[in-house]
Amino acid sequence: FRTLDDADVASKRVLVRVDLNVPVDNGRVTDDTRIQAVLPTIREISDKGGKVILLAHFGRPKGEDPTLSLGFIAQEVASRLGKPVAFAPATIGPVAEAAVAKLQPGDVLLLENTRFDKREEKNDPDFVAALAGLGDLYVNDAFATAHRAHASTEGLAHKLPAFAGRCMQEEIEALAKALEKPERPVLAVVGGAKVSSKLDLLGNLVAKVDILVIGGGMANTFLAAQGKDVGKSLCEHDLAGTALEILDKAKAAGCEIVLPVDALAATEFKANAPHRVASVDDIKPDEMMLDAGPASVENVVARLKDARTIVWNGPFGAFELPPFDTATVAVARAAAELTDAGGLLSVAGGGDTVAALNHAGVADRFTYVSTAGGAFLEWLEGKPLPGVEALRR
Ligand code: 3PG
Numbered sequence: 001f002r003t004l005d006d007a008d009v010a011s012k013r014v015l016v017r018v019d020l021n022v023p024v025d026n027g028r029v030t031d032d033t034r035i036q037a038v039l040p041t042i043r044e045i046s047d048k049g050g051k052v053i054l055l056a057h058f059g060r061p062k063g064e065d066p067t068l069s070l071g072f073i074a075q076e077v078a079s080r081l082g083k084p085v086a087f088a089p090a091t092i093g094p095v096a097e098a099a100v101a102k103l104q105p106g107d108v109l110l111l112e113n114t115r116f117d118k119r120e121e122k123n124d125p126d127f128v129a130a131l132a133g134l135g136d137l138y139v140n141d142a143f144a145t146a147h148r149a150h151a152s153t154e155g156l157a158h159k160l161p162a163f164a165g166r167c168m169q170e171e172i173e174a175l176a177k178a179l180e181k182p183e184r185p186v187l188a189v190v191g192g193a194k195v196s197s198k199l200d201l202l203g204n205l206v207a208k209v210d211i212l213v214i215g216g217g218m219a220n221t222f223l224a225a226q227g228k229d230v231g232k233s234l235c236e237h238d239l240a241g242t243a244l245e246i247l248d249k250a251k252a253a254g255c256e257i258v259l260p261v262d263a264l265a266a267t268e269f270k271a272n273a274p275h276r277v278a279s280v281d282d283i284k285p286d287e288m289m290l291d292a293g294p295a296s297v298e299n300v301v302a303r304l305k306d307a308r309t310i311v312w313n314g315p316f317g318a319f320e321l322p323p324f325d326t327a328t329v330a331v332a333r334a335a336a337e338l339t340d341a342g343g344l345l346s347v348a349g350g351g352d353t354v355a356a357l358n359h360a361g362v363a364d365r366f367t368y369v370s371t372a373g374g375a376f377l378e379w380l381e382g383k384p385l386p387g388v389e390a391l392r393r
Pocket of ligand 1: 021148373374
């Protein structure tokens, strides 16, 4: 696909799709990773004399919804960019057109939430045409929304000369290194609460990676399927058959599956709940496994030392409740140290995962942390991402 290296943006109106769907609490942005990630693209186009017209969604509005307006985000972008960002309270139509007409080379404008118009998510041709009329070129820098085939993420790429922005380019290159042409052995960590939400992901990974570490609540479903008593632990007992199928598939593909051998077991689900280190063969009927235990961590770290690539999605335990963050923090730090030492390429993504790595204080020591949640998962599942595919033509 073509990148900004191939685009002649000077004096052009450049429609730039970004992902500004950031977490907000009481009007404050609590994590600005996604804003920071698109600054290089905005700066580059602006510095080259392009007129930057930002397109973004926020939340999942059903029609126009003032509580989901992007107005306040314009200032958040401006303060980090170090230059003004104008805001148009419309996505298409006369108000948007007038705001675009006012732009001078180098100026930056943010249009209103693309999802205020129902036609955005339907990838409606008339809406695509109305958006396309506002620009001369299209740059997609929203990897985190690339799993959606919407007007601003997919349709526009067929209407205007289309290019990948720097964040998009970096994401695609980092992910390709991790799973398409990785240095082996490749170790994947998949954690999180439920097997049911990650079936496709596990199925795809066992065929691609050398070692698959299963952690979090979903590990309990595998342990139960192997006949272990998991007590009151989170467990999808009805998925025992599916879990065994995944184990068989892994065996056939030569992928080693690593499950916990011990756990921090407690009878209450709360921070600092009294707990003990217990073998997975010795969980009492009233106990829950809330984190992987020390022997499990040692197993994972030992394999990590031989690995050349790690792909991580999902925490090991209930990492928001200390001390049940212990295994996640320990493995994350080991991965960061091995990355620092130069022997390991480390890639992580998915909402909880990034929060967990930040909590461990190591996110910036990983080789690459994706800005994406759902799009990262779909990529791990091996699914084509419409926003990326449309750029590949
Ligand atoms: C995300 O936050 O993962 C992206 O911005 C996509 O949002 P969506 O799941 O509402 O499409």
